[in-house]
Structures are given as structure tokens and as C-alpha cells.
Amino acid sequence: MAEPATPAAIWSIPLPQIVGFAITILASYLSARWGTAETRKQFNKKVEDDERAAAAELLPLLLKVALDCDKKKGNLSLFTSSDGHDGVDESIHGIEFPPAIHSSAARLGPRITERAIKLEITKTRAEEWVADASGYIDEEELNEKILSFLALLSLRARYLADLAAEKVGLAMRHPQEDMERLLKEGTKHGYEIDSGSEANWY
Known part of the structure; x- marks a missing residue:
């Protein structure tokens, strides 16, 4: 069995060898720390890049939803104000909501995901409400409801686009006056x- 190291034996180790041991230990420690920090940095960069890519996919889709709502609203508003001579007697139906909205939103975190889901739920509820009400209320009242629903959907799509842009550090925002106008109409x-509450699905 090997003899235990004695203080005399330890102190007999040459100073350069002790310094070498210390440098080796320090180098190993710093290498491990640097490696961990570098790995974390690479991971964070990958996450940020993926979020920016998701936002780049999501924003045009949301803006198209908003613009489709605006177009329908403009056509219907002109139709009602001109007694049917101009514009188009638009319905709430026909606004596309691609699945890519949900897949892109999911990569931007729960806050964006929740609002994307609620946007589609609100769209579906508007379509069902109009389908159920048609034939039971007069056309003028129904058109007023549709105009309000379209404004609400446009507002929600724009607000979600602004949230997604903010999430990835983009400066793009919709003008406050446009958002306030849509809010009033919606x-x-x-x-x-x-319900008007972001905390509820309804």
C-alpha cells in the first residue's frame, strides 16, 4: 500500500511543477466556463433566429387577414351608404385563416399563440352569428353588425401583428389613430x- 503523502513530501515538489498544476486547473476551469457560455450564446442565437423567422412568416399572414377585413368592410360600407348602387354586399364569410398562422405563432411563445387561437375563434363565432341571424333581423341591422365584426377582426389581427413584431424587436407598429378607430367600430x-377580455376565450 502506498505511503500517505507527508507535508515534507508535498513541500518537496518543485515550485514550477506546482505552478504548472495550478495553471492546468485554472485553464480547465476557464475552458469549461467559456464552453458553457458559448453553448448558451449559440442556443440563444438559434432561438432568436427562429423567432425572427416565425415573425417573418406570421406578419404577412396577419396583415392579409386585416386587409381582407378592411376590404370587405369598405365594400359593404359603400354598398349600404349608396343604397346598393356601389360597393359590394359583402358577407362575413370568406376571410382566409391559413394554418401557418398557428404554427408560426406557436414559435413565438404562449402570449402570441393564445391570441392567434382567439382570433380564429372570434372569426368563427362571427361567421356563426351572422349565419344564425340572417333572415331573423333586417338587412340594415345585419350589415351594421357585420361592419362591426369586421372592424373587430381587423383590430385583433393588427394588434397581434404588433405583438409579434415587438416580440422579435421590430419597430413596426400600426398607427394609434387607426387602432382607436377600429376599436370604436369593433x-x-x-x-x-x-367578451372584450384578453383573459377569456370568449
Whole structure:
């Protein structure tokens, strides 16, 4: 059995060898720390790159939803104000909501995901409400409801686009006056299909 090291034996180790041991230990420690930090840095960069890519996919889709709502709203508004001579007698139906909205939103975290789901739920609820109400209320009242629903959907799509842009550090935002106008129009009859609370699915 090997003899235990004695203080005399330890102190007999040459100083350069002790310094060498210390340098080796320090180098190993720093290498491990640097490696961990570098790995974390690479991981964070990968996450940020993926989020930016998701936002780049999501934003055009949301803006198209908003613009489709605006187009329908403009056509219907002109139709009603001109007694049917101009514009188009638009329906709430026909606004595309690609599945890529959900897949892209999911890569941007729960806050964006929740609002993307609620946007589609609100769209579906608006379509069902209009389908159920058609034939039971007069056309003028129904058109007023549709205009309000379209404003609400446009507002929600734009707000979600702004949230996604903020998430990845983009400066793009919709003008406040546009958002306030849509909010005023959307809340006029939006209570029929939405509670107004971001904390509730309804």
C-alpha cells in the first residue's frame, strides 16, 4: 500500500511543477466556463433566429387577414351608404385563416399563440352569428353588425401583428389613430361575439 503523502513530501515538489498544476486547473476551469457560455450564446442565437423567422412568416399572414377585413368592410360600407348602387354586399364569410398562422405563432411563445387561437375563434363565432341571424333581423341591422365584426377582426389581427413584431424587436407598429378607430367600430356590436377580455376565450 502506498505511503500517505507527508507535508515534507508535498513541500518537496518543485515550485514550477506546482505552478504548472495550478495553471492546468485554472485553464480547465476557464475552458469549461467559456464552453458553457458559448453553448448558451449559440442556443440563444438559434432561438432568436427562429423567432425572427416565425415573425417573418406570421406578419404577412396577419396583415392579409386585416386587409381582407378592411376590404370587405369598405365594400359593404359603400354598398349600404349608396343604397346598393356601389360597393359590394359583402358577407362575413370568406376571410382566409391559413394554418401557418398557428404554427408560426406557436414559435413565438404562449402570449402570441393564445391570441392567434382567439382570433380564429372570434372569426368563427362571427361567421356563426351572422349565419344564425340572417333572415331573423333586417338587412340594415345585419350589415351594421357585420361592419362591426369586421372592424373587430381587423383590430385583433393588427394588434397581434404588433405583438409579434415587438416580440422579435421590430419597430413596426400600426398607427394609434387607426387602432382607436377600429376599436370604436369593433366594440359597437363586438360584444355579440367577444367578451372584450384578453383573459377569456370568449
